[in-house]
Amino acid sequence: MDLLTIIINGLSIGGIYAMIALGYTMVYGIAKMLNFAHGDIIMVGAYTVVLLFTTSPTVGIISALVLCVLVGIIVEKAAYRPLRGASPLAVLITAIGVSKLLQSAAQIFIGSEPKGLTLNLGEIRLGSLHISVLTLLTILISVAVMAGLTLFVKYTKMGRAMVAVSEDRGAAQLMGINVNSVITVTFIIGSALAALAGVFLLFKSQSVDSTFGAMPGIKAFAAAVIGGIGSIPGAMVGGVVLGFIEAIFAATPLRDYVDAIEFAILIIVLLVKPTGILGKKRREKV
Amino acid sequence: MALLEVQNLEVSYGVIRAIKGISFEVNEGEIVTLIGANGAGKTTTMQSTVGLIPKKSGKVTFNGQDITKIPCHKVVHLGMTQVPEGRRVFQELTVYENLLMGAYSVKNKKADFKADIERVYERFPRLAERKNQVAGTLSGGEQQMLAMGRALMSRPKLLMLDEPSMGLSPLLVDQVFDIIKEINKDGTTILLVEQNAGKSLAISDRAYVLENGKIVLSGTGKELSESEMVKKAYLGG
Numbered sequence: 001m002d003l004l005t006i007i008i009n010g011l012s013i014g015g016i017y018a019m020i021a022l023g024y025t026m027v028y029g030i031a032k033m034l035n036f037a038h039g040d041i042i043m044v045g046a047y048t049v050v051l052l053f054t055t056s057p058t059v060g061i062i063s064a065l066v067l068c069v070l071v072g073i074i075v076e077k078a079a080y081r082p083l084r085g086a087s088p089l090a091v092l093i094t095a096i097g098v099s100k101l102l103q104s105a106a107q108i109f110i111g112s113e114p115k116g117l118t119l120n121l122g123e124i125r126l127g128s129l130h131i132s133v134l135t136l137l138t139i140l141i142s143v144a145v146m147a148g149l150t151l152f153v154k155y156t157k158m159g160r161a162m163v164a165v166s167e168d169r170g171a172a173q174l175m176g177i178n179v180n181s182v183i184t185v186t187f188i189i190g191s192a193l194a195a196l197a198g199v200f201l202l203f204k205s206q207s208v209d210s211t212f213g214a215m216p217g218i219k220a221f222a223a224a225v226i227g228g229i230g231s232i233p234g235a236m237v238g239g240v241v242l243g244f245i246e247a248i249f250a251a252t253p254l255r256d257y258v259d260a261i262e263f264a265i266l267i268i269v270l271l272v273k274p275t276g277i278l279g280k281k282r283r284e285k286v
Numbered sequence: 287m288a289l290l291e292v293q294n295l296e297v298s299y300g301v302i303r304a305i306k307g308i309s310f311e312v313n314e315g316e317i318v319t320l321i322g323a324n325g326a327g328k329t330t331t332m333q334s335t336v337g338l339i340p341k342k343s344g345k346v347t348f349n350g351q352d353i354t355k356i357p358c359h360k361v362v363h364l365g366m367t368q369v370p371e372g373r374r375v376f377q378e379l380t381v382y383e384n385l386l387m388g389a390y391s392v393k394n395k396k397a398d399f400k401a402d403i404e405r406v407y408e409r410f411p412r413l414a415e416r417k418n419q420v421a422g423t424l425s426g427g428e429q430q431m432l433a434m435g436r437a438l439m440s441r442p443k444l445l446m447l448d449e450p451s452m453g454l455s456p457l458l459v460d461q462v463f464d465i466i467k468e469i470n471k472d473g474t475t476i477l478l479v480e481q482n483a484g485k486s487l488a489i490s491d492r493a494y495v496l497e498n499g500k501i502v503l504s505g506t507g508k509e510l511s512e513s514e515m516v517k518k519a520y521l522g523g
Contacts, residue, residue: 160387
C-alpha cells in the first residue's frame with residue numbers, strides 16, 4: 001500500500017473516530033461524566049439507516065439523526081439528570097446500564113441476527129490511485145463538521161456558554177447561564193455526531209448488530225483520552241492519531257493486532273502525559 | 287422595603303449545620319458588609335442567597351419577589367449577581383470574551399453592549415489594554431478587576447462581592463475598595479463579604495458580624511469599627 005492511500009484511509013477512519021470522540025469529550029467537559037452509552041447511539045443510528053434504507057437512503061439518514069438526538073435527550077433527562085451532583089461512580093454505572101439497555105432493546109425489537117445492507121458508491125481514479133467515494137465523503141463531511149463545531153463553540157452565545165460551563169459551572173450560573181439547557185444542547189450535538197459516525201461506519205462495514213457501537217465507541221473514547229479529555233481540539237487530534245495508527249498498521253503484517261496496539265498507545269500516553277496531548281492542568285491563581 | 291431580605295436562613299452540608307438561621311437585609315443604595323473569620327459561613331451565606339447552593343430553610347426576597355426557590359441563573363436575570371471568592375474568571379477565554387459572558391443575561395442591542403463594555407474599560411483601564419489576552423495569564427489583581435467588570439456587565443441592581451481583597455497587595459486592596467465605593471456611588475447596591483474588617487467597615491453603611499453560622503452583632507459601619515468586640519476579634523486590638 002502506498003503512502004497516499006494510508007493517509008487517505010487514516011483521515012477517513014480518524015474522521016469517524018473524531019466525530020464520536022467529540023461526543024465523549026464534550027459531555028465529559030460540560031456534564032463532568034463519562035457517557036459510556038455514547039457508543040450505542042452509533043448503533044441506534046446504524047440500525048435506523050438499515051431499516052429505512054430500502055424506503056429511501058435520505059429518509060434513513062435523516063431519521064437516524066433525528067432518532068439519535070431524541071434518544072440522547074431522553075437518556076440525559078431520564079437517566080443522568082436525576083443524578084446530577086451524585087457520586088461519579090453512580091453516574092458511571094448508570095451510563096453502563098443505559099448502554100446495556102440500548103443493546104438489549106435492539107436485540108429484543110430487531111433481533112440478534114446482524115442486518116446487512118449493500119451499497120456501492122463507486123470510486124474515483126487519480127492516476128494509479130483508487131479512492132472510494134465513501135472514503136472521500138467521510139473525510140469531507142467529518143472535516144466540515146469539525147470546522148463547524150469549532151466555529152459554533154467560538155462564535156455563538158451557546159458555544160461560549162458551553163466553554164464557560166465546562167470551565168466553572170458555578171461561575172457560569174452566576175452569568176445567568178442555565179446549566180441544564182447547556183447540557184441538553186451538548187447531548188444533542190454529541191448524539192447527532194454519533195449518528196453521522198454510525199452512518200459512515202455502517203456504509204463501510206455494510207452490516208450492523210446490537211453491539212455495533214461498542215468497539216468504535218471504546219476506541220473513540222481512547223481517542224478522546226489520548227487527545228486530552230474535555231478538550232474539543234484534543235478529541236479531533238486524538239481521533240486522527242488513532243485513525244492513522246489503524247491505517248498504518250493495516251498495511252503491515254501486524255494488522256491483526258491493530259486494536260491491541262491502539263490501546264497500548266493509550267496506556268503509553270497516559271503514563272507519559274496523563275492529561276493527554278492537548279489536555280492541561282488547571283492552575284488556580286491567588 | 288429592603289432590596290434584599292434574608293429571613294431565618296439555614297444551610298447544611300450533610301449533617302453539618304453551616305448557617306444556623308440568620309436574618310439580614312440590604313437596602314437600596316447601601317454598602318452592607320458581612321465580616322467574620324474563616325469558616326464563619328460568609329461564603330455559604332452568599333452562595334445560598336444567590337441560589338448557587340440549596341437552602342435548608344428560610345426565605346429570601348429580592349426586589350419584592352420571593353426568590354427562595356429560584357435557581358441561580360434566573361436570579362441573575364432578576365438583577366443580582368456575585369463576584370465569587372477566588373475570582374473564578376474563565377481562564378481559557380479572553381478578557382473580552384469574559385465580559386461578553388458577563389452580559390449573557392442581558393437582552394440588549396449591540397449599541398448598549400458597546401456602551402456597557404466601554405464603561406467597564408473606563409473603570410478598569412487595565413482590562414482595555416489586555417482585552418485580547420487570555421484571562422488565565424492575568425495577574426491576581428487583574429483577574430479581580432475582570433471578575434468585577436464581568437459582574438457589572440450583567441447590570442446588577444445588587445452586586446455581591448465575596449472576599450474581593452483576598453490575596454492582593456496592600457496597594458491593590460486600597461484600589462479595590464475605592465472601586466467598590468465608586469460602583470456604589472453610581473447606583474449599584476453592594477453586599478460585601480470580607481475578612482479585611484477594617485477596610486470594609488470604613489466604606490460600609492451597615493455591617494453584620496458572622497460567627498459559627500450566626501449573626502452575633504450588627505450596626506452601622508462606624509458603630510462596629512468602634513465596638514470593643516470587633517476591635518478585639520477582627521481589628522487586631
